Amino acid sequence: MFDVDILRESIPVIASAALVTIQLTVAAAAVSLTVGTLSAVLQVAGGRAGYWLSRAYVSLMRGTPLFVQLLVVFFALPLLGLRSQAFFAAVLAIGLNSGAYVTEILRAAILAVPRGQVEAAVTIGIGRLAVWRRIVLPQAAITSLPMLAAELTIVLKSTPLASVISVTEMTYAGVLIQARAFSAIEVFVPIAAGYILLAQVIARIARMLERRFEPLRG
Amino acid sequence: MSVDWAALVPYLPDLARGFAVTVALTFGGAACALFMAIGLVLATSAGGPAIRRSVRIYTEIILGLPILVLLYLIYFVLPQLGLRIGEVAAGILTLTLYYAPYMAEAIRGAIASVPAGQVDAARMIGLNPVQIFIRILLPQTLGLLIPPLTGILIGLAKDTAILSVISVHELAYATKRVVSRTYTPFEVWALVAGLYWLALSALEVLMRRLEGRVTRFRASGASA
Amino acid sequence: MSTPPAIAGRGLTMRFGPATVLDGVDIAVARGEVVCVLGPSGSGKSTLLRCLSFLTPPSAGAVHVGGEQLGMETKSDGTTVPASAARLRHQRSRIGMVFQSFNLWPHLTALGNVTEGLVQVRGEARTDARTQGLEMLAAVGLADKADAYPARLSGGQQQRVAIARALAMKPEILLFDEPTSALDPELVGEVLAVMEALAERHTTMIVVTHEIAFAAEAADRIVFMDGGRIVEDAPADRFFTTPAEERSWRFLERTMGRYLGLSRPQRPDMSGMSRHDHEV
Numbered sequence: 001m002f003d004v005d006i007l008r009e010s011i012p013v014i015a016s017a018a019l020v021t022i023q024l025t026v027a028a029a030a031v032s033l034t035v036g037t038l039s040a041v042l043q044v045a046g047g048r049a050g051y052w053l054s055r056a057y058v059s060l061m062r063g064t065p066l067f068v069q070l071l072v073v074f075f076a077l078p079l080l081g082l083r084s085q086a087f088f089a090a091v092l093a094i095g096l097n098s099g100a101y102v103t104e105i106l107r108a109a110i111l112a113v114p115r116g117q118v119e120a121a122v123t124i125g126i127g128r129l130a131v132w133r134r135i136v137l138p139q140a141a142i143t144s145l146p147m148l149a150a151e152l153t154i155v156l157k158s159t160p161l162a163s164v165i166s167v168t169e170m171t172y173a174g175v176l177i178q179a180r181a182f183s184a185i186e187v188f189v190p191i192a193a194g195y196i197l198l199a200q201v202i203a204r205i206a207r208m209l210e211r212r213f214e215p216l217r218g
Numbered sequence: 219m220s221v222d223w224a225a226l227v228p229y230l231p232d233l234a235r236g237f238a239v240t241v242a243l244t245f246g247g248a249a250c251a252l253f254m255a256i257g258l259v260l261a262t263s264a265g266g267p268a269i270r271r272s273v274r275i276y277t278e279i280i281l282g283l284p285i286l287v288l289l290y291l292i293y294f295v296l297p298q299l300g301l302r303i304g305e306v307a308a309g310i311l312t313l314t315l316y317y318a319p320y321m322a323e324a325i326r327g328a329i330a331s332v333p334a335g336q337v338d339a340a341r342m343i344g345l346n347p348v349q350i351f352i353r354i355l356l357p358q359t360l361g362l363l364i365p366p367l368t369g370i371l372i373g374l375a376k377d378t379a380i381l382s383v384i385s386v387h388e389l390a391y392a393t394k395r396v397v398s399r400t401y402t403p404f405e406v407w408a409l410v411a412g413l414y415w416l417a418l419s420a421l422e423v424l425m426r427r428l429e430g431r432v433t434r435f436r437a438s439g440a441s442a
Numbered sequence: 443m444s445t446p447p448a449i450a451g452r453g454l455t456m457r458f459g460p461a462t463v464l465d466g467v468d469i470a471v472a473r474g475e476v477v478c479v480l481g482p483s484g485s486g487k488s489t490l491l492r493c494l495s496f497l498t499p500p501s502a503g504a505v506h507v508g509g510e511q512l513g514m515e516t517k518s519d520g521t522t523v524p525a526s527a528a529r530l531r532h533q534r535s536r537i538g539m540v541f542q543s544f545n546l547w548p549h550l551t552a553l554g555n556v557t558e559g560l561v562q563v564r565g566e567a568r569t570d571a572r573t574q575g576l577e578m579l580a581a582v583g584l585a586d587k588a589d590a591y592p593a594r595l596s597g598g599q600q601q602r603v604a605i606a607r608a609l610a611m612k613p614e615i616l617l618f619d620e621p622t623s624a625l626d627p628e629l630v631g632e633v634l635a636v637m638e639a640l641a642e643r644h645t646t647m648i649v650v651t652h653e654i655a656f657a658a659e660a661a662d663r664i665v666f667m668d669g670g671r672i673v674e675d676a677p678a679d680r681f682f683t684t685p686a687e688e689r690s691w692r693f694l695e696r697t698m699g700r701y702l703g704l705s706r707p708q709r710p711d712m713s714g715m716s717r718h719d720h721e722v
Contacts, residue, residue, distance in 0.1 A: 063415040063422075065376035067390055072411055075404035153282070160286040164383065171286055184294030192279075192287050199282030264527075335545035338497050339604070343559035343611060344535035346528070353562060357549045 007186040010177045014187070017173030018194055024090060024159045024169055025198075029152055031095025036102025040140075041132065043103065044110050054103060061100035066161055069093045074165045090162035098155050105147045109140035142213045149206030153199050170194060226409060229396040236392025237413065243306075243388055244375040247313030251374065252367075254314055255321035256351070259329070262322075264347040277319040285316045285377055293384050309381040317374050324366035328359035360432045368425040372418055379414075389413070446509035448473045448615045448646040449537070453503035454493050456486070456670075463489045464500065465670040471615065474644035478657035478678070481667035482693065487650040488542075490667070491617045494648070495537050496530065507536050508614060535563060538608030542620040544600040546592040552579060552603045553588040556610045563611075578606040582636050598629030602636055616640070618649040654697050658682050666690045 043054035061069070073096075074089040113136050121131045141148070163172030174187045181187070258277075261269050280288075292315075293308040303311070332355055340350045356363075382391035393410045397403045447470040456464035464486045471477050479487045493500040496512045505512040512533050515525040525533065546555050553575045560571035579585050582602035592600055601621055608616060618637065622630040634656050641647060641660040651657060657664060657678065664681040666674040666689075674687045685691045 059419070060415065062372075063418045064411045065379040065390070065414055067376075067379035067382075068393075068407060068411045068414060071407045072404065075407060079404055157282075157284040160284040161380070163286070171284065171290070174287075174290065178290075178294060183298065184290065185298050188287060188290050188295055192283055192291060195284055195287060196279060196282035333543070333545070335541055335543050336547055339539070339541060339545035339547070339607075341497060341531075342495060342534065342537065342539040343607070344531045344563040345559070346531060349562050353558065354547055358547075 003183055003186055006181045006183050010187050013173055013177055014170060014190055017168055017170045021159050021169040024162060025156045027091040028094035029155050031091060032098035032102050035096060035099035036106060039103040040106035040110060043107055058100040058103050061097050066097045066158055069097055070161055070165055086165045086167045089165060090167045094155060094158050098151060101151055105144045106140055109144040110136055112143060113139050142216055145210055149202060153202050156198055225400060232392050232396055236389035239387055240378050240389040243378045247310050248371050248374055250310060250314040251317040251321055254318035255325055258318060258322040259325050260347055280316060280319045286380055288312050288316055305384050305386045308384060309386045313374055317370060320370050328362040329355050331362060332358055364425060364429040375418060447471055449494060450506045451494050454500045455502040456489050456493055457501045463670055464493060467672055469665060471646060471648055473646055475662050476641045476647045476660055477663045477665055478661035479650045479665045479667060480657060485667040486670040487667050488619050491619050491650055495539050495617055496534055535611055536614045538611055538613030538616045540604050540608055540618045540621050542623050544604045546600050546604055548592050551589050551591055555603055556607045559611050575610060578610045582606045596629055597625045598632045601633045605636055615646040620650050622653060
């Protein structure tokens with residue numbers, strides 16, 4: 001039932017596709033964190049227009065399936081005059097999707113920073129931007145660390161959807177091998193193990209960071 | 219950007235049929251997952267150490283496993299182990315196995331807010347674990363339970379789109395079929411995104427109403 | 443031996459990790475007897491009740507209710523095996539328990555709390571359960587509060603509902619775990635009054651309490667515990683006048699002297715008696 005030859009052939013392919021999965025995860029997380037931070041700041045301090053812009057973005061991203069978002073982004077790129085590149089579209093779609101959740105996480109954390117701190121900073125003459133960069137955001141990042149780590153795991157778990165636009169990450173590599181070998185068990189069991197392993201790695205790193213920043217938490 | 223929305227009108231019935239399947243999958247999958255979640259909660263609260271450990275390992279696995287991979291494991295690997303399974307059954311099974319641990323976690327969290335003494339009192343009266351769950355714990359925690367369950371339900375509804383990869387004839391699958399005939403992928407996918415957004419927003423409003431009703435009942439109940 | 447005790451614990455031991463909270467306790471209560479368990483906090487009194495009710499099955503030892511061992515059942519061929527969960531629930535329903543923190547169910551009315559067991563466990567019709575429930579509430583003086591939710595009741599009223607809830611199941615024995623400790627001082631009296639009425643009607647009761655006056659008034663027997671063991675087990679009148687043990691005497695001096703201003707109990711003359719040491 002379990003063909004060791006298929007396993008031996010598929011492992012190197014899966015391993016190199018795992019690299020794509022990791023790249024996809026890291027790149028999408030970078031987009032997510034950037035967009036999420038901007039959107040959270042916009043919502044808290046961006047005036048009425050900023051607030052509604054951020055709300056609309058969050059609602060749109062949370063209210064539609066990532067599966068559909070991937071295809072919309074993938075097919076929108078050519079209309080915008082960009083060459084439709086699957087990996088780029090996947091990073092953009094997964095990153096924008098996750099950014100909505102990061103917005104919610106950071107918004108709550110920003111609001112939890114006592115106002116007195118900001119006022120204290122302003123009275124000693126620190127500029128508005130510096131207050132955000134040096135006082136509010138670092139604290140928000142530390143308090144929301146566990147949730148951001150969970151969000152990173154979700155990003156990892158979202159990457160297989162990139163297979164619908166033919167990005168050869170770990171899951172799509174599995175589909176391709178499986179179609180050729182006519183056997184799934186030697187392919188998808190190691191792939192499942194690979195994802196669980198990567199998720200464990202994220203959890204490990206998150207715990208390490210949390211412990212490191214523990215003394216700074218209120 | 220040249221977009222011809224009018225060209226899509228003839229395909230609306232196809233999309234409507236797909237939408238109906240999506241709704242059915244959502245509520246069918248959510249019902250099965252909720253059922254299993256309650257089983258998981260009861261198993262961990264009333265079961266022996268071996269049962270508890272297996273539930274924990276299963277939960278751990280699901281937390282790290284992408285739903286698409288779970289779907290492939292069920293749809294491609296199960297038949298190899300001698301278990302033939304259809305597309306719709308595989309889809310429902312995937313949604314159930316994937317979402318039950320999340321729901322169980324939400325239920326466990328809500329139940330933890332009930333003082334342990336209430337369960338002691340119920341055990342002394344002779345209520346069994348199922349009665350304790352349904353008669354004592356659930357009614358008190360319903361208001362607490364609806365917000366997290368709403369989030370999970372919406373996640374589940376969105377993930378039904380993934381089932382299109384194994385040709386379950388839901389909305390995303392219907393959309394692919396339409397795209398293959400109209401050659402206007404962006405327009406069609408954007409339209410369908412709007413449809414999902416409307417439906418999911420409606421679902422969210424509905425659940426918030428439900429929550430209001432549950433908590434209103436509690437408030438008026440306490441003052442009676 | 444004619445009739446077995448209403449409830450008997452033998453060699454009850456409870457360990458939590460390295461700590462031994464209950465250390466080989468033997469206790470037997472006859473039908474109609476009222477026993478008060480006294481002792482400093484942390485002496486294992488509440489744990490004793492949780493073991494007797496099998497809410498927390500003891501690490502070692504056995505509990506018999508009316509001669510039947512809790513948690514065990516005798517098969518038709520005469521062998522004894524661990525009881526099924528359902529059997530244990532049935533056995534436990536012969537015991538009623540009243541908790542320090544009342545533990546009423548907040549989403550049910552006073553009447554709903556009292557009738558829940560009758561309907562769900564005993565399978566009685568709602569109308570019958572209602573009649574009985576109202577009777578029980580009347581017995582604790584709360585007939586007019588039947589439709590009130592616990593949040594609308596005072597602590598004393600809540601505890602009386604909890605007593606009615608336990609009584610409704612017609613238990614053979616009632617366990618009280620510090621039933622007045624969570625109450626404001628002015629509400630203690632109404633609960634103690636209900637318990638005294640029960641004692642007068644010879645309800646079998648074990649009461650863990652700090653209310654020395656109640657114990658002196660209502661108890662037939664006093665069990666004094668310290669450090670997870672029974673230090674003294676004596677008829678109430680003797681315990682309060684001539685306790686046999688040094689530690690009992692010191693406990694009484696502290697509590698009675700401070701709270702009640704009762705006459706100082708005579709220091710027992712121990713020179714002539716051979717002290718049997720419970721700690722051996």
